[in-house]
Amino acid sequence: MPRFTTKEPMTGQTEFPMTPCSTSCGVGLKFVNSCHVDATGALSACSVSPRSCLLPTSCGSVTVLAHRGKWVELECADESLQTLGIENFGFSWWFKPGVISPHEKEFPEKLEGETPMLRFKRAFLENAGTYKCDVYNRTTVVKTSVFVLKVKNLTLKCDENAKPESLASTFGKRLVFELKKHLKTIVTIFTVLLCIVAVICLYLMW
Known part of the structure; x- marks a missing residue:
């Protein structure tokens, strides 16, 4: 008597690697294309998703x-x-x-x-x-x-070839620059102080 067999078509999900592992050691990351496979072998509903990959620790x-x-x-x-x-x-x-x-x-x-x-x-x-x-x-x-x-230890290096007069000149220029930058503030404070002194003097004379 002849024997009849029926082979069911395979369906389900399959994955295809899209990128290699992102690292050379430990835990890496790769991307795969996950698709649904129907009875004819056709792919559909594909989506890209990340997967972990393990390499030497x-x-x-x-x-x-x-x-x-x-x-x-x-x-x-x-x-x-x-x-x-x-x-x-x-x-x-x-x-x-x-x-x-x-x-x-x-x-x-x-x-x-x-x-x-x-x-x-x-x-x-x-x-x-x-x-x-x-x-x-x-x-x-x-x-x-x-x-x-x-x-x-944090060390500050100084130019061994720099002459003392050159260092003094640099420091002087820096000092003048800072004074000019804050000159307006200094003048304002000085003016306010003079006004306060004048008011006190007038009050005492009164």
Whole structure:
């Protein structure tokens, strides 16, 4: 007896990549074209939407230079994470004194807070060292960034070839410029003071 088989046509959704992953490490962003496939294989109702893409977690190290007493910040979330939604990820910061390899796994000190950015309102020499930021999705680390923070004293350089008379002349010109700029205000204040003194004298004489 012959056997008859019926093959159902496949329908549903299919996706086609439109762009490569936006990063070379960690969590990136790519765009795909999502279309509906009917029984004949024709595509319809296509729409472009973003998708996350996972690459090797280690993103190497970046050296950050800061002047002592000045503002500095370490940013762990790039544009891809911001587009995918910062609220969908967790962040943890670790610290170790000195400069170490980006592949170092031993970071003894975990810092407080789980924010994508580490801020120092004033950087001091004791803040120098290596900082590691782990980005995780639920419990899985998907990106690791290492920052080497170097803090230096702020020094003012003077032109060694400048002559004393040249420096004095520059200072004098600057002083004259400032006096001219505020001359009108000074004259006004002086005039008001004279008027007040005159009124007081007339009052006493009266």
